[in-house]
Amino acid sequence: MLIRRPADVRPSEITPPELYASRRRFLGGALALATASVAPALFADTGPAGASLNYRHNAELSSSEPPNSWQDVTSYNNYYEFGTDKADPAERAGRLKVQPWSVAIGGEAEQRGSVPLEDLLKPHALEERIYRLRCVEAWSMAVPWVGIPLGEALKRFKPTSRAKYVAFTTLKDPAQMPGQRWPVLDWPYTEGLRIDEAMHPLAILAVGLYGRVLPNQNGAPLRLVVPWKYGFKSIKAIVRIDFTEQMPATAWNRAAAGEYGFYANVNPSVDHPRWSQKTERRIGAGAFAPRQPTQLFNGYAQVAELYRGMDLRRDF
Secondary structure, three states: OOOOOOOOOOHHHOOOHHHHHHHHHHHOOOOOOOHHHHHHHHOOOOOOOOOEOOOEEOOOOOOOOOOOOHHHHHHOOOOHHHOOOOOHHHHHHHHOOOOOOEEEEEEOEOOOEEEEHHHHHOOOOOEEEEEEEEOOOOEEEEEEEEEEEHHHHHHOOOEOOOOOEEEEEEOOOOOOOHHHHOOOOOOOOEEEEEHHHHOOOOOEEEEEEOOEEOOHHHOOOOEEEOOOEEHHHOOOOEEEEEEEOOOOOOHHHHHOOOOOOOOOEOOOOOOEOOEOOOEEEEOOOOOOOOOEEOOHHHHOHHHHHHHOOOOOOOOO
């Protein structure tokens, strides 16, 4: 399949893998910047390629696969707020204003209210994790995300014993997000996790990728990354987080409950009603590259304990 690139991104602005590897060797051992120095980098006028971030590389939680190229990761996206074609987000998301940005915290928690993004990041060190992204359309790529542990960020708000789930909401602004002018989904986009899933060390809030500030088409300035689930669980442009007692409604489950379950765990034995999930195509591998077998939980077997005793065909 041809991977299209926006016309306004020059070849000189696409980070080659060898430069990325060099940058990682330089930055990999460094601690993340404190908020006072991270925030200006996050919200600078960075242009298509974005500003570099300081972080530490988490080898223990990273995939051993080489990451896809900057071009693959930033030009082939599912982000229906900007259109249904894979190239639409890169072409249209530049209009989204990501500064200032705040996240509303609500529901079953002792500490609630609006939190500026820089304050949400303040207590945490940025780290890079190379995670495999598996899309329900049966394609995959390896992405070097930079972010903070979701669970550590949530703990500071002191969820109560009634908090069984965590719900996330995307910005709703059709003026900036033209895809929201059409009833493709029931806007705003919403997603959710069980609270033990949210607290798992693999779940992160991402603010960057490839060592750079997160581009708008990839969910800037804040997105969820849950590597053992299909990509639609990784909600973008988060403006609200709620702790709930009941399972929250989610965008794709509301749209097509028979196709998109709440859990959305990668499971090759549960086919999508319109295509098989048993194999996947690696983006960037070439049109004639063989398909790869899909792994249960996308290969992240350490999460299996979360679902002990559940029927993973029924609770898909």
